[in-house]
Amino acid sequence: MKKKIEKALEKVIFIDNKNIVESGLVKKIDLLSNEIIIYLSLSNPAMHLKNRLIKEITHSIKNQNILDTIRIKMEIKSDTKTKSVIKNIIAIASGKGGVGKSTIATNIAVSLVKMGFHVGLLDADIYGPSIPLMFNIEEKSVNFQHKNGMMNPITSYGVKILSIGFFSKYGQAIVWRGPMVTKVLRQFMHETNWGKLDFLIVDLPPGTGDIHLSLLQEISLKGIVIVSTSQKIALSDVNRSVGMFRIRSISVPILGIIENMSYVFSKKTKEKCYFFGKNGVRNFSKKMNIFFLGEIPMLQKIREYSDLGIPVILENEHIRNIFLKITENIIHKLQL
Known part of the structure; x- marks a missing residue:
């Protein structure tokens, strides 16, 4: 199942024409009984970029016929110095x-x-x-x-x-x-x-x-x-x-x-x-x-x-x- 998910994620292009796997944005994929948890590490992600990324990942996984039985949960981590x-x-x-x-x-x-x-x-x-x-x-x-x-x-x-x-x-x-x-x-x-x-x-x-x-x-x-x-x-x-x-x-x-x-x-x-x-x-x-x-x-x-x-x-x-x-x-x- 993980191979199928990774293949789907490789179709998602984010920045500099690289997919999110080769860019190192995907840190971990966890499979539970009824959900996929995809851990992403983004540096200061803008809201509209995060929304687009979630939409494209969802669409790509749906095309692999994974969503029939699995729900997606995503955690996006931002690394910033500021506490603003x-x-x-x-x-x-x-x-x-x-x-x-x-x-x-x-x-x-x-x-x-x-x-x-x-x-x-x-x-x-x-x-x-x-x-x-x-x-x-x-x-x-x-x-x-x-x-x-x-x-x-x-x-x-x-x-x-x-x-x-x-x-x-x-x-x-x-x-x-x-x-x-x-x-x-x-x-x-x-x-x-x-x-x-x-x-x-x-x-x-x-x-x-x-x-x-x-x-x-x-x-x-x-x-x-x-x-x-x-x-x-x-x-x-x-x-x-x-x-x-x-x-x-x-x-x-x-x-x-x-x-x-x-x-x-x-x-x-x-x-x-x-x-x-x-x-x-x-x-x-x-x-x-x-x-x-x-x-x-x-x-x-x-x-x-x-x-x-x-x-x-x-x-x-x-x-x-x-x-x-x-x-x-x-x-x-x-x-x-």
Whole structure:
């Protein structure tokens, strides 16, 4: 019977085009009277990867006609240094740069703090870290304390923050290849004393590259929030991002999409002027079956406070209400 089970497991491909047996993920197979227990050892498995693995193992064993009399029970062990407890990890993504993703990640994080949650913010945009600017955290003011190989994040406005910008001078180019970026992000995620968090917001870089794939393999994401403006060039790039998140081997839930810089107010008539086009993101969300989380206007106050390193929701009631509504929509989509 074990030979038959092993043969089934050899058909399950996980990472680097290797099956889970040759990758050394299968540590032991126990046969009891009415069940199979398969012991797997995974390093920091993301939730969607675990779910896919369980599904594919079940399917493969069923094809071997084993499930007629045997029930499967699986134990997946994760080896991590961190003792952090993070309930919900949400990534903020965009297809195109310059659409205000970091501004939105910042204000969603602070909105959650104002709602009474414990919140962390991981700046995963290695090549263009913006979060230190958004919180006015200067590199020279950062004094990291390491204990047992663990980093402690910097707390600002109630948010625990970690960014590569804390380790580099302002404007310094980060010229790293993919493996180096992956190593650093793994340290940020698993060798940081995040403590107990209700939410960890991950500010992703734009596009669909190494950083995204590495994080999606390392982090148990509850979902993705996408940010875009309404013009076709931005939505074209967002379409590619949606395609990546919906690839079968990745398959991360998209919680919704936000339309940023949606409109400006005319000085004369006070009417809304749709600088990037009207309802572009809303129409895109319907076409792609993605929940529309809300729209954020293009206001000078948002730019001014972002440049000062102050989350704008703390200073402007109108903008605060917009972000609180969007944040409530995200929480609702999580079904918390």
